[in-house]
Amino acid sequence: MEKKLKIIVGITGASGSLYGYTLVRALHQLGVDTHLIATEMGEKVMQFECGIGMEEMKNYATVHSNRNLFASVASGSFKTDGMVICPCSMNTLGAIANGVGDTLLSRAASVVLKERREFVVVPREAPYHLIHLQNMTRLAEAGACIMPASPGFYHRPTEIWELANFMVGRILDVFDIDHELIERWGEKS
Numbered sequence: 001m002e003k004k005l006k007i008i009v010g011i012t013g014a015s016g017s018l019y020g021y022t023l024v025r026a027l028h029q030l031g032v033d034t035h036l037i038a039t040e041m042g043e044k045v046m047q048f049e050c051g052i053g054m055e056e057m058k059n060y061a062t063v064h065s066n067r068n069l070f071a072s073v074a075s076g077s078f079k080t081d082g083m084v085i086c087p088c089s090m091n092t093l094g095a096i097a098n099g100v101g102d103t104l105l106s107r108a109a110s111v112v113l114k115e116r117r118e119f120v121v122v123p124r125e126a127p128y129h130l131i132h133l134q135n136m137t138r139l140a141e142a143g144a145c146i147m148p149a150s151p152g153f154y155h156r157p158t159e160i161w162e163l164a165n166f167m168v169g170r171i172l173d174v175f176d177i178d179h180e181l182i183e184r185w186g187e188k189s
Helices: 017-029 040-050 090-097 104-114 130-141 160-174
Strands: 006-011 033-038 062-065 082-088 118-123
Touching (some): 017 033, 017 040, 082 090, 082 104, 090 104
Parallel strands (some): 006 033
């Protein structure tokens, strides 16, 4: 019997919630058991940028309250294949890089790091200052994959969803999840 992948997705208050929304929907369509945690600002920004609330997200994922430190994803005994925070605010990134686990999102990230599972952080900020870079370095040294929201253009996108699909496709690649969201370099469709 083939094991079903289980991935935690965090959405924070950084701009770029389209990436997180697209990721959660893609994981759902690919049959991945997805657990979603959004910060309060993550929920507000997604509503503002995309017109999407947590009720709709329940169609694609198991949604956990960021205040519920008793949730399954807060424990290392709850086996997952990893976690993605997309988009990731510098506030959340800094908290995780410095071992602060006072919310479900930061606790789940700490668990994923300590259990040596895949951990992808998609910062959506520009420019970076030294503390941002130092915090990203700390996470990278702890095993995280830092993947700034920097979509490519070699596929000649003409619509915004193609840019979101590019980033989501690259995230799925880290987890070795087969998909058809992007055209691979050197491949013709």
